[in-house]
Amino acid sequence: MKKVIMAAILCSNFLNFGAQAANLNLLYNDKEVTIAGFNSKEKVRISAAYQDPKFNNQIKNLFYQSVQDYLRSDNLKCEFRIPNFFENYLHKAKLNYSKADILEHYKMLRVNNFIDDILYESVRDITVDLFAMRDLENLNRTEKGISKVKAKLLEVNDINEHYENFRKFPDENSVCVYQEFIHLKNIIFSKDNKLSQDTNDFKYLNGHALYNKVIDDNTFRKLEYLRTQSTITKRELWLQDYFKIIFNAKNKMIPEKKLYVYRDFDKENKFSTEKASRKERLTRRKLLYLKYDETQIIQLATVLQNASRRMGSDPDTRSSAPAIIQSFEVTLQNGKRETYVEKHELDPQSQYVYARRMLRKDVLNLQMMDSFNKLKITYEDVVMAALETGYINFEDIEFVITYDDLWNPTKSRQQKMFGFLFDVAGYGSFVLPPPWNIAAAIALGVTEGIVESKFETGADHDNPATIFE
Amino acid sequence: MITRQPFLNKLGLILLFTSSVASAQVGTCPKDFNVVERNPKGSGFTFQSRTLEDLNCDDTFEGKYFKIVHGTNSKPIHFEHVDPELVKKAANVYHHLTIARNHWVNVVDSAYVKSLPQITIRLDIANTFSSVRHFKNAEQEKNFNNAWTIPEGETPKTAQEKLKWGKEIWFSPMKKLESKKLVKSDGSNPIHQSLILVKDPLMEYNKNALIYQGLTLAIADNFKDSAVYSNALKTLGAVALLYGAIEISKGADHWFMSKYYFIDTAMVPEIIYHEYAHIAMSDTMKTVHSVPVIEGMADYFAATIADRRNMYEKLKGISSNKGKDRGSKMRYHPFLEGEWNSTSDFTLSVLWQGREAFEKYNKSRQERGQENNVDYEQLVFHAHQKLDENSDIANHLTRALLESCRDNCENPRTGMNLLNQVFEKKGFN
Numbered sequence: 004m005k006k007v008i009m010a011a012i013l014c015s016n017f018l019n020f021g022a023q024a025a026n027l028n029l030l031y032n033d034k035e036v037t038i039a040g041f042n043s044k045e046k047v048r049i050s051a052a053y054q055d056p057k058f059n060n061q062i063k064n065l066f067y068q069s070v071q072d073y074l075r076s077d078n079l080k081c082e083f084r085i086p087n088f089f090e091n092y093l094h095k096a097k098l099n100y101s102k103a104d105i106l107e108h109y110k111m112l113r114v115n116n117f118i119d120d121i122l123y124e125s126v127r128d129i130t131v132d133l134f135a136m137r138d139l140e141n142l143n144r145t146e147k148g149i150s151k152v153k154a155k156l157l158e159v160n161d162i163n164e165h166y167e168n169f170r171k172f173p174d175e176n177s178v179c180v181y182q183e184f185i186h187l188k189n190i191i192f193s194k195d196n197k198l199s200q201d202t203n204d205f206k207y208l209n210g211h212a213l214y215n216k217v218i219d220d221n222t223f224r225k226l227e228y229l230r231t232q233s234t235i236t237k238r239e240l241w242l243q244d245y246f247k248i249i250f251n252a253k254n255k256m257i258p259e260k261k262l263y264v265y266r267d268f269d270k271e272n273k274f275s276t277e278k279a280s281r282k283e284r285l286t287r288r289k290l291l292y293l294k295y296d297e298t299q300i301i302q303l304a305t306v307l308q309n310a311s312r313r314m315g316s317d318p319d320t321r322s323s324a325p326a327i328i329q330s331f332e333v334t335l336q337n338g339k340r341e342t343y344v345e346k347h348e349l350d351p352q353s354q355y356v357y358a359r360r361m362l363r364k365d366v367l368n369l370q371m372m373d374s375f376n377k378l379k380i381t382y383e384d385v386v387m388a389a390l391e392t393g394y395i396n397f398e399d400i401e402f403v404i405t406y407d408d409l410w411n412p413t414k415s416r417q418q419k420m421f422g423f424l425f426d427v428a429g430y431g432s433f434v435l436p437p438p439w440n441i442a443a444a445i446a447l448g449v450t451e452g453i454v455e456s457k458f459e460t461g462a463d464h465d466n467p468a469t470i471f472e
Numbered sequence: 473m474i475t476r477q478p479f480l481n482k483l484g485l486i487l488l489f490t491s492s493v494a495s496a497q498v499g500t501c502p503k504d505f506n507v508v509e510r511n512p513k514g515s516g517f518t519f520q521s522r523t524l525e526d527l528n529c530d531d532t533f534e535g536k537y538f539k540i541v542h543g544t545n546s547k548p549i550h551f552e553h554v555d556p557e558l559v560k561k562a563a564n565v566y567h568h569l570t571i572a573r574n575h576w577v578n579v580v581d582s583a584y585v586k587s588l589p590q591i592t593i594r595l596d597i598a599n600t601f602s603s604v605r606h607f608k609n610a611e612q613e614k615n616f617n618n619a620w621t622i623p624e625g626e627t628p629k630t631a632q633e634k635l636k637w638g639k640e641i642w643f644s645p646m647k648k649l650e651s652k653k654l655v656k657s658d659g660s661n662p663i664h665q666s667l668i669l670v671k672d673p674l675m676e677y678n679k680n681a682l683i684y685q686g687l688t689l690a691i692a693d694n695f696k697d698s699a700v701y702s703n704a705l706k707t708l709g710a711v712a713l714l715y716g717a718i719e720i721s722k723g724a725d726h727w728f729m730s731k732y733y734f735i736d737t738a739m740v741p742e743i744i745y746h747e748y749a750h751i752a753m754s755d756t757m758k759t760v761h762s763v764p765v766i767e768g769m770a771d772y773f774a775a776t777i778a779d780r781r782n783m784y785e786k787l788k789g790i791s792s793n794k795g796k797d798r799g800s801k802m803r804y805h806p807f808l809e810g811e812w813n814s815t816s817d818f819t820l821s822v823l824w825q826g827r828e829a830f831e832k833y834n835k836s837r838q839e840r841g842q843e844n845n846v847d848y849e850q851l852v853f854h855a856h857q858k859l860d861e862n863s864d865i866a867n868h869l870t871r872a873l874l875e876s877c878r879d880n881c882e883n884p885r886t887g888m889n890l891l892n893q894v895f896e897k898k899g900f901n
């Protein structure tokens with residue numbers, strides 16, 4: 004579970020949005036350029052099916068209202084409330100509200116960037132579960148329980164206690180279905196008295212609870228559905244956590260001096276929706292949401308802000324040239340002491356490199372904090388966090404992403420050396436007649452030799468005049 | 473009286489009208505002359521007829537903005553001057569200076585250039601510039617194959633002859649020099665001063681014993697074993713060795729671009745653009761001595777006007793010069809800051825690589841429906857206002873470009889990042 008530290012920098016109450024109306028405009032997708040939830044053919048079909056912007060906007064408003072109502076409720080684990088509210092609003096507005104209609108509306112919301120992929124996929128899955136359980140509710144069928152007594156299993160799992168909250172199926176008001184289900188799943192022990200990894204244990208207990216009439220037929224069916232067919236067992240991000248990031252981290256660091264407003268969203272950088280790595284099935288943005296909480300995301304983005312300030316390219320900051328200051332107290336022969344101070348101002352390239360070195364150090368410092376324990380921060384996470392908070396924009400990505408070349412070099416040393424070789428033939432000009440231009444060329448040849456030999460001896464300096472490389 | 477009044481008015485109007493026409497005619501008497509137009513590639517060129525604009529109507533090469541004179545004269549060269557070669561040069565200089573000025577006025581939009589008074593251009597001047605006498609005695613020191621931009625000045629108060637002059641561009645005469653004979657000469661050696669500048673940093677490296685390793689790599693094998701090599705190192709140091717290397721090496725011929733060295737600077741369009749750029753940037757960058765940053769900036773603006781990769785390159789019968797390559801892949805080294813490196817193409821290649829990077833990047837912005845982040849020429853132009861004759865490349869030029877982007881880029885962060893990437897590629901770190 005993610006711990007929240009440095010909560011002081013974020014002053015809102017995460018758990019209850021009821022007091023203040025959440026800024027629902029933050030639901031608007033300005034981060035994910037491509038759609039992960041369905042293919043481009045489907046996107047075209049949806050666009051064709053929903054051509055009336057007025058109607059689309061009405062649907063959007065009803066959906067946003069549903070989210071608002073959900074956020075005002077006491078328990079944000081009751082995620083079924085969103086499709087429930089939405090269905091009611093559609094009904095009231097005399098619009099189609101079947102399961103198929105609602106799922107189509109969601110797609111329209113995603114295509115028009117009224118919602119992002121994470122929310123789209125969540126509400127889609129929740130809605131599918133909601134309607135599936137309604138169908139099960141109406142199924143007038145007697146279920147078969149399991150009479151067999153597995154003594155060892157029943158010894159470590161008290162059915163009456165475990166299924167207490169399912170004697171009456173959760174009302175999604177004071178008690179939430181998903182929450183109770185996940186809770187139940189997590190308290191089942193196997194016969195060797197360890198937390199059960201075997202889904203057969205869960206299956207047995209469901210059947211045995213039904214047999215013993217701790218739960219009824221409907222509840223049994225629903226529990227079995229959740230256990231076997233719902234995506235809830237694979238869900239890694241609660242809506243509650245998603246909204247915490249949306250309302251407390253997303254676009255929270257947009258510079259005062261706005262530098263870039265996209266005009267053609269589809270042509271922007273696809274960094275956030277690309278797979279995080281070859282092994283990773285998640286996109287970079289989803290990974291960010293799963294891996295970090297809102298505080299951590301702000302902390303990650305701040306690392307890049309600091310680097311940007313050191314480089315002198317933060318939009319809201321005027322930065323001086325960095326300088327190294329060192330003072331010396333020298334004891335002279337006569338015993339007197341003399342103090343002098345040395346100040347060395349960095350050239351722009353050293354400044355650029357220094358800022359990148361410090362960036363790496365800052366990431367390392369963050370990594371060592373308790374709250375980041377067991378989380379391996381990657382530089383891509385830092386960039387993604389900066390994008391999420393709006394500190395950097397789409398255009399910045401391709402530049403910012405190369406900052407880590409210093410410590411993750413993509414160029415081999417050989418290539419770097421090759422690039423250094425002086426083009427001797429390039430010397431000479433109309434001002435210097437030969438042979439003096441040749442003398443210049445040879446002098447540079449000497450220079451080249453010096454630098455090359457430095458490579459040979461292991462020192463890795465390209466430009467001997469810089470301090471930071 | 474009453475009846476004559478309208479008549480007078482009418483007369484007055486007519487007079488006014490004719491006089492305004494007359495003054496307009498005095499201002500501009502355009503005339504066609506043949507000028508040098510380079511072929512797009514290589515050393516070829518043709519003489520093309522071009523109209524010289526803004527000429528005064530007195531059959532001389534004096535116009536609103538330029539006065540072309542011969543040597544130390546003050547009167548402009550006449551169209552009917554006895555030396556047809558001089559007329560050809562005058563026309564060529566006048567035409568290409570007009571192109572350069574138009575660029576600075578219309579494209580760069582420089583208020584300073586717009587405000588400049590007429591400047592004097594001296595052709596075939598062999599004298600050396602004197603900051604107190606305007607010209608040094610011609611016998612003292614003779615210049616050939618070169619061009620300068622000189623600052624305005626006046627004789628000191630104590631001088632008997634009071635002289636005052638404005639900014640001027642000087643083109644010295646062409647002289648065919650045999651390359652090999654130059655090797656043994658001393659005297660007015662243009663690199664002499666430069667080598668003194670080289671000496672110190674080289675000696676610095678000596679302490680690390682690195683210079684020896686460097687020389688081993690730089691000097692040919694058969695030379696390495698010679699007595700000159702070891703003696704020179706012991707007694708004279710590395711700089712002397714450079715002279716020696718050229719003197720002794722029989723195989724040095726391939727270093728020379730040709731047997732002869734010559735350059736008629738007044739006939740090479742890019743050199744004319746280069747010298748005018750010095751004038752155009754003289755508000756902040758005084759042309760008292762050549763520094764790599766100032767030369768590189770002038771090269772850059774000359775390159776945008778000429779738009780050719782090899783600037784100042786060979787021109788058949790006019791110049792045997794080896795050009796500067798704006799696309800040079802050379803990477804930075806502190807030695808490049810030396811005055812003797814004013815002739816290197818490094819600064820030009822930094823500025824040009826920036827231009828290409830911004831072109832590519834602006835194009836990708838356009839594809840996303842964005843405006844250009846910055847007009848790169850304006851970025852460089854504004855950078856010159858932060859520079860002077862004491863500026864170096866690694867500290868001042870790079871910072872001036874970055875700050876110019878901060879002030880002028882639509883999205884300074886990406887612009888500055890892009891500049892930093894260019895600097896990185898050019899080996900500044």
Ligand SMILES: [Zn+2]
Nearest residue numbers: 746750767770
């Ligand atoms: Zn120059």
